[in-house]
Amino acid sequence: MSLAIAHSRALAGMQAEPVTVELHVANGNASFNLVGLPEVEVRESRDRVRAAIQTAGFEFPYRKLTANLAPAEIPKESGRFDLPIAISLLAATGQLPGERLSEFEFAGELGLNGDLRPVRGALAMALAAKSANRVLIVPAASAGEAALAPGAQVLSARSLLEVAAHIAGRAPLPAAVARECDAANAPLYPDLSDVRGQAQAKRALEIAAAGRHNLLLVGPPGTGKSMLAHRLPGILPPMSEREAIESAALRSLVGKFSASEFGHRPIRSPHHSASAAALVGGVAKLTLFKKVHAF
Numbered sequence: 001m002s003l004a005i006a007h008s009r010a011l012a013g014m015q016a017e018p019v020t021v022e023l024h025v026a027n028g029n030a031s032f033n034l035v036g037l038p039e040v041e042v043r044e045s046r047d048r049v050r051a052a053i054q055t056a057g058f059e060f061p062y063r064k065l066t067a068n069l070a071p072a073e074i075p076k077e078s079g080r081f082d083l084p085i086a087i088s089l090l091a092a093t094g095q096l097p098g099e100r101l102s103e104f105e106f107a108g109e110l111g112l113n114g115d116l117r118p119v120r121g122a123l124a125m126a127l128a129a130k131s132a133n134r135v136l137i138v139p140a141a142s143a144g145e146a147a148l149a150p151g152a153q154v155l156s157a158r159s160l161l162e163v164a165a166h167i168a169g170r171a172p173l174p175a176a177v178a179r180e181c182d183a184a185n186a187p188l189y190p191d192l193s194d195v196r197g198q199a200q201a202k203r204a205l206e207i208a209a210a211g212r213h214n215l216l217l218v219g220p221p222g223t224g225k226s227m228l229a230h231r232l233p234g235i236l237p238p239m240s241e242r243e244a245i246e247s248a249a250l251r252s253l254v255g256k257f258s259a260s261e262f263g264h265r266p267i268r269s270p271h272h273s274a275s276a277a278a279l280v281g282g283v284a285k286l287t288l289f290k291k292v293h294a295f
Contacts, residue, residue, distance in 0.1 A: 002026065004091035004098045006084040007105045007134065009125040010074050011253060016121060016128035020070045021081065023088040028064035034085075036069030039077045048079070049086045051112040056161045061093050079109030080119040083137070086110060086160055087167065096167050105129045106163070108139045114160040122146040123245070123252045126154055137163055143176035145257050148248060150241070189234030189265075190227075201228050209235045226269060233265035 002025045009016040019036075032046045053060045067085050069076050084106040091098035107125055108116040116139035126149035129136040135153040138146050143156035154176035157163045165171040195202060201217070205228060208215040215232070217225040239247065244263040251257045251266070270279055 002092060004088040004101065006088040006091070006101050007132075008081055008084040008107055009105060009121075009128055010069075010076050011078075011121045011124065012074060014124065014250060014253065016124040017074055018128070018132065019074070019076065019081070019084075021084040021088050022068040022070060023085065023092045024066045024068075025061060025089075025092045026064045026066070030062040030064070032065045032067075034067045034069070036067075036072045037075050038069060038081075039075060041079055042069070042076045042081055045079060045082045045085055045110075048082050048110045048112065049089065052082070052110040052114040052160050053086055053089065055112065056114040056159070056164070058090060058095050058164070059093070061089075065089065078120065079117070080107040080121075082110035083108035083116065083160065083163065087163060090164060091167075096164055097169075100167055103135060104167075105132070105134045105136045107136070108142075108157070110160060116140070116157055116159055116163075118142040120255045121249075121253045123148055123249045123257065126152040127245070127249065129153075137166075137173065138176070144178055145248075145252060147176035147178040148245065148262070150245070190231045192231040192235055195224065195227065195231065198224055198228065205232055206235065208232070230267055230269070233267055236265060239263050239265060 004023050006021045006023075008019045008021055010019045011017075032050070034043055034046060038045075050060050067088070069081060087096065087101065087106055090096040091101060105125070107119050107122070109119060111117060118139050118141035122138050122142035122145045125138070126136050126146035130149060130152040135155060136146060137155045137157055140156045140158045143154055146152065146154045155166070155173040156176040157166070157173050162171070162173060166173040192202060192205065201224070204215065207213065209232060215229075217229060219225055247266060248257055248262055251261075
């Protein structure tokens with residue numbers, strides 16, 4: 001088999017867009033070409049994949065290799081595509097059966113010794129894999145986070161060799177177990193009772209919390225705007241499961257997911273001088289933000 005196809009995901013905002021990893025092996029001068037709008041860290045996966053395959057005991061083919069990450073119009077970033085590229089390469093060279101690849105989605109960065117390293121956005125990818133009726137295989141360090149997705153099938157792997165053994169039917173991978181989220185160990189919200197005076201402002205907070213209204217605090221520095229705003233989450237009702245999953249997925253996208261904070265409302269305090277581009281994370285993301293809200 002000279003062509004193999006594996007499935008993965010690319011992060012685009014809060015969405016985990018499907019990516020098809022196609023790998024073709026052909027006769028010709030030894031080369032390893034990677035196409036499909038890969039960024040620098042993705043292009044570097046060629047060296048990581050080569051070393052991981054060899055140290056895992058497989059044969060790396062010195063032929064003309066072409067890996068295509070489709071669709072080509074979506075930028076591909078991070079090392080999450082190392083694992084699907086390596087698996088599709090092994091299937092294309094006949095070292096793994098390719099018939100079962102359509103059942104799985106893969107994400108994971110490979111070390112030179114074949115170990116799998118954690119990836120960002122595991123929870124968002126698990127939610128998307130559930131919608132596609134596929135099993136998600138992720139590194140063990142990210143599996144507990146991905147397992148929080150309700151109804152998703154997530155398998156935990158520590159190395160390329162373990163993933164290959166599972167696909168070959170020799171040693172099944174263990175199902176991922178969600179990280180324990182103990183609310184008692186999470187930091188408490190600031191208490192509104194700490195605020196002295198400010199009767200009108202506290203009444204406004206209570207009305208906004210009860211009706212889920214937006215709230216704008218205006219006043220000179222030092223009047224207690226930030227102090228009051230930090231106490232608003234403490235009088236809001238507990239997050240629903242859907243809200244908790246969405247919040248956790250967003251934190252996962254930036255690599256700041258913490259199991260101890262699952263289900264707790266986040267508090268952010270950007271400086272008053274921050275620009276719109278700084279608030280959303282750069283000019284490119286600001287353009288995407290404007291496009292999304294234009295619809």
